[in-house]
Amino acid sequence: MNEAKGTALITGASSGIGALYADRLARQGYDLILVARSADKLDQVANAIREKTGRKVETLPADLGNAADLRTIEDRLASDAGITMLVNNAGIGSTALTLEAAVDAMSAMVSLNVNALMRLSYAAVPAFAARGRGTIVNIASIVAVTPELLNGVYGGTKAFVLAFSQNLRHELAGTGVQIQVVLPGATATDFWDIAGTPVDHLPGEIVMRADDLVDAALVGLAREEFVTIPSLHDESRWDAFEATRQAMAGELSTSTPAARYRAAEKVAS
Ligand code: NAP
Numbered sequence: 065m066n067e068a069k070g071t072a073l074i075t076g077a078s079s080g081i082g083a084l085y086a087d088r089l090a091r092q093g094y095d096l097i098l099v100a101r102s103a104d105k106l107d108q109v110a111n112a113i114r115e116k117t118g119r120k121v122e123t124l125p126a127d128l129g130n131a132a133d134l135r136t137i138e139d140r141l142a143s144d145a146g147i148t149m150l151v152n153n154a155g156i157g158s159t160a161l162t163l164e165a166a167v168d169a170m171s172a173m174v175s176l177n178v179n180a181l182m183r184l185s186y187a188a189v190p191a192f193a194a195r196g197r198g199t200i201v202n203i204a205s206i207v208a209v210t211p212e213l214l215n216g217v218y219g220g221t222k223a224f225v226l227a228f229s230q231n232l233r234h235e236l237a238g239t240g241v242q243i244q245v246v247l248p249g250a251t252a253t254d255f256w257d258i259a260g261t262p263v264d265h266l267p268g269e270i271v272m273r274a275d276d277l278v279d280a281a282l283v284g285l286a287r288e289e290f291v292t293i294p295s296l297h298d299e300s301r302w303d304a305f306e307a308t309r310q311a312m313a314g315e316l317s318t319s320t321p322a323a324r325y326r327a328a329e330k331v332a333s
Contacts, residue, residue: 070148073097078105080253082153084278087113095120099137101127128154128180129172138187149199150188152181157259158215170217177221196240202229206249233290246281249295
């Protein structure tokens, strides 16, 4: 075990953003546990990283939409004291409209993007908190705050990732557990083919290279950012959005309905 950095467990590490996290974290000195369904692709990623970095890389093929497979990864997170980082990256999207989308595909998306991310976090958090050390990186999306852009269930799953991360950060303050949520914009990976719209159908100026995205997200992590949005150039936009949310928070629960909701006769009486 690498005592300095420990081991990072990365889901969805067989391609795209997850494979790049694996490469970059190994270069930073982490040993790795790589999770995805495709054992052959995981082996390719693992072999390339071992060759380049000499780090210890283990592959754990698992379908995180399958309860039994998911449980094996949860058990590993809960029991392996060498794990210091969880990158909840595995996810699928859709560009289908509600009137066209198959509801079973929507359920599969919720199962992976929401249920698996939640259960893996629930396995890691007590272990990290007990050790006073650990990092959870949750990969959301800009659709968490712009759900009109793609499929609504996809946007909803990523809004869950953002909200859940906000709560984790709040609850775990002072425990030594670092939480980061990353909101990528369009990124050039296989995601788009699987989601139903090839990435070359998008205007080039809105698509980021996956290595640029991951490198930027890791700069955000090193800066101890909570929310990292690599494509948002004007950081004050998010700060203003967040300040408005925080300012409103104390006004959202009151004993009386707002004046605009009073029935006409009550207003008159
Ligand atoms: P990707 O290249 O398609 O990678 C998705 C990864 O998830 C693959 O390693 C895939 O591996 C794994 N995966 C899919 N279903 C799985 C399952 N049931 N169990 C375990 N692993 C599973 O796409 P990506 O762009 O890197 O996506 C990574 C994350 O970034 C996702 O959460 C996505 O929502 C988010 N994101 C992407 C973009 C974008 O524009 N690309 C933008 C915002 C957010 P196997 O097929 O081998 O299982």
